[in-house]
Amino acid sequence: MVFKQVDNISKDRVGKEHxxxxxxxxxxxxxxxxxxxxxxxxxxxxxxxxxxxxxxxxVLSNEQLQLFSEETQEFVSRMLSLG
Incomplete structure (x- = not known):
């Protein structure tokens, strides 16, 4: 993702380098x-x-999150729902 953004910025820099x-x-x-x-x-x-x-x-997939305890999964879910 980041490299695509860097590529887009660098491709479209002619005349507006700064x-x-x-x-x-x-x-x-x-x-x-x-x-x-x-x-x-x-x-x-x-x-x-x-x-x-x-x-x-x-960075952490749903499948990876399921490897954590139910308590941790619930905490993560609650925190993400607040944001």
């Missing part, structure tokens, strides 16, 4: 924020929120 650079910079910042949310500093206190983030960003 805007394309800014678009690329914003994309990288946004994707980096997602990675931070999903993977940085996993602890016992925030592991459920990391699982929610993984599911929310499409």
């Amino acid at each position: 805007k394309s650079y800014l678009d690329l910079y914003r994309l990288i910042e946004a994707e980096d924020a997602k990675i931070v949310e999903m993977f940085n500093n996993p602890t016992r206190n925030n592991v459920l929120l990391k699982i929610v983030a993984l599911k929310n960003h499409g």
